[in-house]
Amino acid sequence: MSPHGRVVVRSSEDKGGITEWIKQETDGLGPDAMYDCLGVGGDATLTSQYVDSIKSGGRVALVAGGAFGKMELDAEVDELIALVAAGVIDLSYLRHKCFSLDQVNDAFEYVGDRPGGAVNVVAQPQTSPSMCAGVMREIDS
Known part of the structure; x- marks a missing residue:
C-alpha cells in the first residue's frame, strides 16, 4: 500500500x-x-x-x-503421471482446495482469505472424479 x-x-x-x-x-x-x-x-x-x-x-x-489448442507432452510427463497415479510418487503432503467451476467466485474469495501456507486452489470443470481425490490432500475448510 x-x-x-x-x-x-x-x-x-x-x-x-x-x-x-x-x-x-x-x-x-x-x-x-x-x-x-x-x-x-x-x-x-x-x-x-x-x-x-x-x-x-x-x-x-x-x-x-x-491453454488453447493441442497440448503436447513429453514422454517423461506421461511417465510421471503414471507413477503418481500408481502411488509410487507420494503427493499426499501437497495441500489443495478444490472448487467446481460454478464455485469459481468462492475459489477467488478463498485465495484472498486463506490464512497462508502453500495451498493450491483448483477450479475444475467437473467435481467427480476430483483431481484432489487420492493423490492430494484436500483442505476441509
Missing part, C-alpha cells in the same frame, strides 16, 4: 526494473501481498523474483491462464 493508503499497481512492462522499484517503494521490506496475473507465456524468472520480494508472512496470488 502506498503512503496514501492506496494499493499500488505496476506493470512488468513499465520502464525501470520492477524488483528495484519494489524495494524502493517498501523501504526494503517488501510488499504485504502480490497478485500476479502474467498467465500463459509469462516470464517465470520475473514471477520468481516478485515472489522473493514479498515480505515474510506476505501473500501471493498467482493466476495462470488456460
Whole structure:
C-alpha cells in the first residue's frame, strides 16, 4: 500500500526494473501481498523474483491462464503421471482446495482469505472424479 493508503499497481512492462522499484517503494521490506496475473507465456524468472520480494508472512496470488489448442507432452510427463497415479510418487503432503467451476467466485474469495501456507486452489470443470481425490490432500475448510 502506498503512503496514501492506496494499493499500488505496476506493470512488468513499465520502464525501470520492477524488483528495484519494489524495494524502493517498501523501504526494503517488501510488499504485504502480490497478485500476479502474467498467465500463459509469462516470464517465470520475473514471477520468481516478485515472489522473493514479498515480505515474510506476505501473500501471493498467482493466476495462470488456460491453454488453447493441442497440448503436447513429453514422454517423461506421461511417465510421471503414471507413477503418481500408481502411488509410487507420494503427493499426499501437497495441500489443495478444490472448487467446481460454478464455485469459481468462492475459489477467488478463498485465495484472498486463506490464512497462508502453500495451498493450491483448483477450479475444475467437473467435481467427480476430483483431481484432489487420492493423490492430494484436500483442505476441509
